[in-house]
Amino acid sequence: MIRFSNLSVQQSRTPILAGVSGHIPRAQLTGIIGPNGAGKSTLARALLGLLPSSGDIAINNQPLGTFTRPALAKTIAYLPQGQMLHWPLSVERLISLGRLPHLGPLSRIQPSDQQAIIWAMEQTGTLPLRSRCATALSGGERARVLLARALACQSPMLIADEPLASLDPGYQLDVIALLKSQSEQGMTIACVLHDLGMALRYCDHLILLVDGKILSHGSSEQVLTSANLAAAFGIDADIDHHAKTLSINGRTLSEPTQ
Amino acid sequence: MTHPSLPQRSSPPRTILLLLLGLLAIGAAGASLLFGPVSLAPARIMAALMGQGDPIATIILWDLRLPRTLLGLMVGGILGLAGAALQGYLRNPLAEPSVLGTSNAAALGAVAALYFGLSEIHPAILPLLAITTALLSLILLVFLDGKSNSALSLILGGIAVGTLAGAAISLSLNLSDNPFAAMEIMTWLMGSLENRSYDHIFIAAPCVLIGMVLILWDRKALDALTLGEDGAASLGINLARTRLRLLIGTAIGVGGAVAVSGTIAFVGLIVPHLIRPFTDQSPSAILVPSAIGGAVLLTLADISVRIIPTSNELKLGVVTAFLGVPIFLAHLIRQRGMWQ
Missing domain, CATH: 1.10.3470.10 (ABC transporter involved in vitamin B12 uptake, BtuC)
Structure with a gap:
């Protein structure tokens, strides 16, 4: 569980997050949603200690500031936004980077690390790609490979920044279903999402950010209300929590089905 | 379910790569001791190495060629290593x-x-x-x-x-x-390694x-x-x-x-590019091979300035630049697909 209270982040004197408080519950899939520029990625990065922030962050009741970088890396894996890779590594070599927090300064990949790498490739269906060059993959393949890289850490928590961006609907479903099943197996996951339908159908817990503040926080019934969505996105939304459908401005979103 | 163990794809080629580069370095260093403006028979060099040579061969070997060879290996090694590390750190193949x-x-x-x-x-x-x-x-x-x-x-x-x-x-x-x-x-x-002494080695090493x-x-x-x-x-x-x-x-x-060699262009830029295709392309994998490769390249360049007959001895930095550009271009044309 990650708790944050009165968390503020400023960038060149502009407040990006203004005293937000909330938590990412254990072994659940938490969606961080909100309009563009609401501070979603900033919240994700602040929780990982990648940004200077004020306020309190505690991971499993231990203050973030008391973690060393390697200890934090073993606790929370991070899947950054974007797909930029700087060297044309093989898929397997790229995924093995996820084991870095577990390696000593001089040690090499051990059999237990190899197990974790294979496991991550199996989970993401990237085993057949293992000897391909990671920079030559399609966007969907690369997104799954990068997710495998994050899973290979085998950390109890994962923060993913827009893992569904630039994926076609089939891959979006694959990736969110994978995150969901990881959370059901005990992983604490927070992911920044744009797709409200995905948030409605897959997330156990939601944080709705607007203008650097939390507008609503809790289960999807509590957060995805017509009033909240009107205030956050300026849309007229109708949500059926039972059927898990969402209609916006009178049009029902056609949910991709498996 | 049993997992297939990962093939150790990177390890055997890496050992072979390091072994080959090591042999090349030893060969280049040996050649650097053998060749010079004064031609000495290998037998006289060997005798001098064993401490039983004639005085001229002993002075040429121990006071001229050996420090020059050691400096060439050191300077080339650090240039290759620093180039490889900076390309990795800056994530820029043009870094040197x-x-x-x-x-x-x-x-x-x-x-x-x-x-x-x-x-x-x-x-x-x-x-x-x-x-x-x-x-x-x-x-x-x-x-x-x-x-x-x-x-x-x-x-x-x-x-x-x-x-x-x-x-x-x-x-x-x-x-x-x-x-x-x-x-x-x-x-x-x-840039040159001409007339360098052990003083220079003690400063550079x-x-x-x-x-x-x-x-x-x-x-x-x-x-x-x-x-x-x-x-x-x-x-x-x-x-x-x-x-x-x-x-x-x-x-x-x-x-x-x-400080001891003068500016020597291109070694730090080209060596990592030459080494990279023989590795798994990760920045760490090219570091040590680039250090050895840089040592080999600089030593070979230094041998060539000694044996190419010109009125003034050619300068090392001039030769590395002239050698470097064609090697680099040939390599870029071959690798063009990689940087798209």
Whole structure:
């Protein structure tokens, strides 16, 4: 569980997050949603200690500031936004980077690390790609490979920044279903999402950010209300929590089905 | 369910690569002892090596060719290693040791020693002054760079420092009223291992050694940076410390090398490119092979300046540039697909 209270982040004197408080519950899939520029990625990065922030962050009741970088890396894996890779590594070599927090300064990949790498490739269906060059993959393949890289850490928590961006609907479903099943197996996951339908159908817990503040926080019934969505996105939304459908401005979103 | 164990794809080729490069380095060093302006039969060299040679062969081998060979290996090694590390750190295939401005700054120190005639007092003053200015440039660079972790700000800071030092070198040539001093400065700037003694080795070796250790320290951080700065930090990498170690390592190592050899272009740029296709392409995998490859390339270039018959001995930096460009172009054409 990650708790944050009165968390503020400023960038060149502009407040990006203004005293937000909330938590990412254990072994659940938490969606961080909100309009563009609401501070979603900033919240994700602040929780990982990648940004200077004020306020309190505690991971499993231990203050973030008391973690060393390697200890934090073993606790929370991070899947950054974007797909930029700087060297044309093989898929397997790229995924093995996820084991870095577990390696000593001089040690090499051990059999237990190899197990974790294979496991991550199996989970993401990237085993057949293992000897391909990671920079030559399609966007969907690369997104799954990068997710495998994050899973290979085998950390109890994962923060993913827009893992569904630039994926076609089939891959979006694959990736969110994978995150969901990881959370059901005990992983604490927070992911920044744009797709409200995905948030409605897959997330156990939601944080709705607007203008650097939390507008609503809790289960999807509590957060995805017509009033909240009107205030956050300026849309007229109708949500059926039972059927898990969402209609916006009178049009029902056609949910991709498996 | 049993998992297929990962094939150790990287390991056997890496061992073979290191073995081949090691043999090449030994071969190049041996050739460097054998060839020179004075031709000595291999038997006389061997006898001198064993301590049973005639006095002329002994002096040529131990006082001329051996220090020259050792310096060539050291200078080439640190240039190759620093080039590989900086390309990995900056995630830029065009990076080379001079990108931080250290080479120019070291050259400026040497030029100052020549300009003011300080090198006449004692031959060690020139390299020591060169190392001092290299370290001063590092302090300036760290100051310019501030707390930033971005590759771009480091490149821009390096360009500023390097250009400033380059301008000061030009100024010294411009103002030099003694044509001999100007000539000496020009010659020094072209890079050479001619007439180097054990003094030079004692000055360069500790710098190169410290530089190599500091650069190799962060090889896993270089791999992690494949995922970008946030990605690396989330893998437990302390980016600020990595940057500082790499900066200090490069400044001391390359500064120490340039201090004894003069500026030698292209080795740090091309060697990592030549090595990369034989590795798994990760930044850490090219470090040690690039160090050995740089040592081989520089030693071969230094042999060629000795055996190519010209009225003046060719300068090493001139040869590495001329050798480097065609090798580099041929390589780029072959690898073009990789950087699209």
